[in-house]
Amino acid sequence: MWRLLWLAMLMPGAQAQAAERIRYCDYPVYPPISWSDGKQVRGLAPTVVRQLFARLGYEVEIVVLGNWKRCLLDAAAGRVDVVLAYNSDQRDQGMRFSTVPVLREEVAVFFNRQRPVTFERLEDLASYRGGLLFGESYGADFDRFVARHQNIEWVSDSQQNFGKLIRGRIDFVIQERRTGQLFVEHLPGAEDIQALPTALSVDYLRVAVSRHSPLSQHMAQIDEQLQRMRDNGEIQRWLEQSEVTYRDMVNLPAGAK
Numbered sequence: 001m002w003r004l005l006w007l008a009m010l011m012p013g014a015q016a017q018a019a020e021r022i023r024y025c026d027y028p029v030y031p032p033i034s035w036s037d038g039k040q041v042r043g044l045a046p047t048v049v050r051q052l053f054a055r056l057g058y059e060v061e062i063v064v065l066g067n068w069k070r071c072l073l074d075a076a077a078g079r080v081d082v083v084l085a086y087n088s089d090q091r092d093q094g095m096r097f098s099t100v101p102v103l104r105e106e107v108a109v110f111f112n113r114q115r116p117v118t119f120e121r122l123e124d125l126a127s128y129r130g131g132l133l134f135g136e137s138y139g140a141d142f143d144r145f146v147a148r149h150q151n152i153e154w155v156s157d158s159q160q161n162f163g164k165l166i167r168g169r170i171d172f173v174i175q176e177r178r179t180g181q182l183f184v185e186h187l188p189g190a191e192d193i194q195a196l197p198t199a200l201s202v203d204y205l206r207v208a209v210s211r212h213s214p215l216s217q218h219m220a221q222i223d224e225q226l227q228r229m230r231d232n233g234e235i236q237r238w239l240e241q242s243e244v245t246y247r248d249m250v251n252l253p254a255g256a257k
Contacts, residue, residue, distance in 0.1 A: 022215060024049045025063045025071035025080040029133070029158045030179045032242035033084075033103075033205070036064070037249055044242045045084045045205075048102055048235060052207070052225055053082075056218070067156035069135030078212025086203045088137050096216045100226040101204035102235060107138050108177035108195040110184070112165055117172050119196050126151065128171035131161040138174060139201050162187055174200060182243065186250045 026046060028036040034043035041062050050060045063080055065071055074080045076094025086105075087097045109125070111117040118124055122141060126149045134154050137143055146152050153170055155161050164170045166189045173180070177195055184190040207222055209215045215222070229235050 020057070021059045021061050022053060022082060022213070023061050023063050023080040024053075024082045025065060025074055026083070027068040027071050027133075027135075028064060029068075030176070031182050031246040032239060033176075033179060035246060042242070042245065044103070044235070044239045047238045047242070048229070049082060049084065049207070051234070052222065052229065055225055056221060067134040072135050075208060075210045078210045081210055081213040081215050083208050084205055085208045086137060086139075087206055087208070088143070089140060090143075091137070091208065095208040095210055096219050097209075098207040098219065098223050098226055100223045100230065101206050102226065103205040103239065104202065105176045105178065105205055106202050107174060107200045108180060109198075109200055110162070110165065110173040110175055110180050110193055110195050111171065112168065113192045113194055115168060115171060117196065119172075119198060122200070125172065129153065129169075130172045130174060131155060131164055131170045132174055133158065133161065136174070139203065142174075142201065158183055159187065162190060162193060165193060166190060182246060185247075 024046070026034050026041050028034040028041045028043065030043075032043050034041055034045040036042070041064060046062060053060050063074075065074065071080070071083050072085065072091065075083045076091070083095070084102060085091060085095075091097075109117065109119050117128055122145050125145070128151065130152050132152050132154055134156050153164070155164075158175070161173050162184060165173050166187075175183075177199070180195060184193045187193070207226065209219065209222070
């Protein structure tokens with residue numbers, strides 16, 4: 001009973017919305033944040049979204065599209081309600097971002113040690129060829145750098161990106177450090193792939209709600225619940241569980257996955 005009363009106080013009409021479904025878009029190629037086991041989307045991101053909005057009285061439908069850019073475009077247009085993303089001026093035009101972050105992420109430059117890359121500041125990458133996933137943005141400075149130098153090859157799959165790095169078709173891959181290191185642990189031929197110690201940037205993964213969605217009127221409640229989840233350690237525990245689950249999955253025999 002107390003929980004129902006709390007929900008009613010937290011969001012006007014929450015009880016009436018209890019069965020309402022919202023659409024969350026994910027592109028599951030970022031372990032341990034999100035990945036697919038072939039049957040469902042797993043990882044920290046879908047766990048946070050399901051838990052967060054369940055506590056606010058919503059049922060979450062997970063939508064998987066062909067690339068990350070499609071998720072962002074659909075959120076900006078209102079075809080989906082929620083994504084988890086970094087904030088940027090361009091994205092802010094179509095989405096409202098939580099002020100409470102889900103996770104701090106360090107963005108790293110991955111390279112092949114057979115073809116070393118020198119990097120201390122962003123402009124050092126201008127003489128190299130890099131790889132990114134469609135729709136990825138790592139801050140306004142980086143976006144301007146990419147537009148100015150046109151030295152990025154865009155793909156829709158992390159395995160393809162790192163595969164090109166292994167074969168020497170590109171010189172670097174920009175990837176969140178935790179995700180990149182976890183990904184290359186079990187990627188065939190990736191023994192020479194390393195991350196440079198100097199971070200490209202530090203950013204924060206946030207809940208992003210389409211400005212066309214009714215949820216955008218409830219950002220204060222979303223922030224309040226996210227803060228509770230951070231303060232009680234739930235998000236950190238889910239992250240650690242996701243890393244363990246991903247490693248267990250990739251270590252399974254092929255026929256058992």
